[in-house]
Amino acid sequence: MNKVHFVGAGPGDKELITLKGYRHLQTADIVIYAGSLVNPELLTYCKPECEIHDSASMDLGQIIEVMERGLRENKKVVRLQTGDFSIYGSIREQAEELGKLGLQYDCTPGVSSFLGAASALGAEYTVPEVSQSVIITRAEGRTPVPSKESIRSYAQHQTSMVIFLSVQMIEKVVTELIEGGYRETTPIAIVYKATWPDEKILKGTLKDIVQKVKEDGITKTALILVGEFLGDTYNYSKLYDKDFSHEYRG
Structure with a gap:
């Protein structure tokens, strides 16, 4: 069975999604996105026949229901969340509910x-x-x-x-x-x-x-x-100091 793919949408600019996140959107059959926070222009990356749900009007049970149905139908489900879901992203509660149903998921981080x-x-x-x-x-x-x-x-x-x-x-x-x-x-x-x-x-x-x-x-x-x-106070780092050698200098 497929997994639910949690994808960090980035902070707003549609080009600030990761390449991996972009590819997930391109191939998704179902996308559940946080409509009040995610730039809807990101949905232009989805294929025309993709089933799209705005979670702004959904409760947790309804979100999980769409995810479960999609996986049972062997469809690719993407949960598109604002920024990076590891910060105030409510991913834990969704993951807990998926676990209760024996459903798997993976995570693609985003730019917070x-x-x-x-x-x-x-x-x-x-x-x-x-x-x-x-x-x-x-x-x-x-x-x-x-x-x-x-x-x-x-x-x-x-x-x-x-x-x-x-x-x-x-x-x-x-x-x-x-x-x-x-x-x-x-x-x-x-x-x-x-x-x-x-x-x-x-x-x-x-x-x-x-x-x-x-x-x-x-x-x-x-x-x-x-x-x-x-503020105006700053100090130069030692990384690029001409008298400072460092094996990690980029």
């Missing part, structure tokens, strides 16, 4: 939106002697966050941080960041629909970003990037 956002800014999360770590998290909303993983607790590290699914709570997020340890002068960027044609970027500091977001009306589909990696 947090990478697309950095590219949109021309930024590097890891700047020598400024930041060597990246925290990926979200604010607590309808889905609880473990108490040890609050934005406030992470803020004490003052490293590069990417906050998903939280721009609608920007005021709360900024308060948590400042109370956790970031200075009000810390640079911050809001990247709306990174790599999409209607991408939008707001830049500021923790002191003024709330007002900028409110004035612009951004309430969803945006990432919050915060940290000194967005």
Whole structure:
């Protein structure tokens, strides 16, 4: 029997899907895509007779039902999910349900939106002697966050941080960041629909970003990037230093 193929769609730009993901779409008989998040232009890679389902209006049971039916009919089923499904992709619950039915799956990773956002800014999360770590998290909303993983607790590290699914709570997020340890002068960027044609970027500091977001009306589909990696301070790495030899130099 065939497998369900989970494919990361990339951050938005239809050309930022992997070659393997593109080939899966080309040969799919059934595609279930996250309609509220995945660029529908990716579906132009599918063959005309491909059966396409928008999961925005489906619950978990309905998604699994389509997958099971497709595999029982010996069809190739692709589950197309936004960015890379390993970050807020809900792949685990789908995999668990497939396992209960004795159905197999495989995964083709995608370019996460947090990478697309950095590219949109021309930024590097890891700047020598400024930041060597990246925290990926979200604010607590309808889905609880473990108490040890609050934005406030992470803020004490003052490293590069990417906050998903939280721009609608920007005021709360900024308060948590400042109370956790970031200075009000810390640079911050809001990247709306990174790599999409209607991408939008707001830049500021923790002191003024709330007002900028409110004035612009951004309430969803945006990432919050915060940290000194967005600032003017930087140091050159040793990788390309003329006095530094390295076997991994590219």
